[in-house]
Amino acid sequence: MTREVAVLGTASQVPTRHRNHNGYLLRFDDEVILFDPGEGTQRQMLMAGLAVSPITRICITHFHGDHSLGLPGILQRISLDKVPHPVAVHYPAQGQEFYDRLRHATSYWDNADIVPAPVAGATFAAETSAGRLTALPLWHSLPTYGYRLTEPDGRRMVPALLAEHHIDGPAVGELQRAGRLGDVTLDQVSVIRPGQSFAFVMDTGLCDNVYALAEGVDLLVIESTFLNEDKSMAEMVGHLTAAQAAAVARESGVRKLVLSHFSQRYQDASRFLDEARPEFAGEIVLAEDLMRVPFPARTSSE
Ligand SMILES: [Zn+2]
Numbered sequence: 664m665t666r667e668v669a670v671l672g673t674a675s676q677v678p679t680r681h682r683n684h685n686g687y688l689l690r691f692d693d694e695v696i697l698f699d700p701g702e703g704t705q706r707q708m709l710m711a712g713l714a715v716s717p718i719t720r721i722c723i724t725h726f727h728g729d730h731s732l733g734l735p736g737i738l739q740r741i742s743l744d745k746v747p748h749p750v751a752v753h754y755p756a757q758g759q760e761f762y763d764r765l766r767h768a769t770s771y772w773d774n775a776d777i778v779p780a781p782v783a784g785a786t787f788a789a790e791t792s793a794g795r796l797t798a799l800p801l802w803h804s805l806p807t808y809g810y811r812l813t814e815p816d817g818r819r820m821v822p823a824l825l826a827e828h829h830i831d832g833p834a835v836g837e838l839q840r841a842g843r844l845g846d847v848t849l850d851q852v853s854v855i856r857p858g859q860s861f862a863f864v865m866d867t868g869l870c871d872n873v874y875a876l877a878e879g880v881d882l883l884v885i886e887s888t889f890l891n892e893d894k895s896m897a898e899m900v901g902h903l904t905a906a907q908a909a910a911v912a913r914e915s916g917v918r919k920l921v922l923s924h925f926s927q928r929y930q931d932a933s934r935f936l937d938e939a940r941p942e943f944a945g946e947i948v949l950a951e952d953l954m955r956v957p958f959p960a961r962t963s964s965e
């Protein structure tokens with residue numbers, strides 16, 4: 664089972680020679696979620712060796728072009744490739760007119776099962792095969808939502824404890840299904856395996872919901888548009904600096920941090936890392952197009 668994010672694009676506002684508009688494909692076992700398909704996402708998926716057919720849902724944070732101009736191409740490709748399963752699309756309900764235009768941007772043979780499921784308020788939740796998908800409003804120049812996927816806790820059987828109670832073979836499955844076997848209960852022979860979690864935070868100034876989305880996640884993909892020298896402008900237009908994004912990761916107990924959505928005004932991307940590093944001691948990934956970022960390994964107690 665694969666758990667990773669394939670980075671398809673990392674540029675804010677305009678693409679550059681080395682950075683496409685945004686696009687991130689999360690693989691969480693059988694749940695495959697495409698986040699913020701910017702212009703060119705269809706071709707970036709080709710370059711990354713990824714097909715549209717496994718996509719189970721699409722999440723759009725907001726209707727700026729760098730996060731959504733690739734939606735028409737992806738939807739038409741899903742139709743062309745005869746993807747047999749329904750594909751849910753989540754987006755801010757206030758942007759319905761933009762969704763409607765992108766959904767029917769040009770003429771094509773539309774035979775895919777695309778299920779619009781807009782997000783409104785702060786109570787959105789969808790049950791997926793990987794766990795609960797939630798969304799919270801962020802602070803930007805138009806309605807914007809961040810997303811979070813939370814896998815429920817499971818249980819891991821402990822062979823030594825099973826042996827102690829002389830349980831083996833088909834009896835193990837029986838115990839797992841029924842919760843007990845004779846006098847032996849499930850919690851006597853297993854430990855809790857905490858679920859993994861993922862958050863996606865794009866285009867926002869600092870606000871409480873940034874922290875709420877990031878709280879304790881294994882993997883956080885977050886915008887890091889500006890450097891410290893442009894901090895006041897970042898605050899004015901609803902964006903984060905690399906240092907702010909890294910401080911969020913520290914304060915929220917994030918395990919692995921992925922910085923992306925870089926402004927093209929800076930020539931040297933390593934400066935984002937220089938400014939993020941003092942704020943966050945964990946693993947930091949500066950996103951590059953076509954990079955695969957695996958979830959961090961489960962901790963040994965899991
Ligand atoms: Zn953007």
Ligand SMILES: [Zn+2]
Nearest residue numbers: 725727803866
């Ligand atoms: Zn934006």
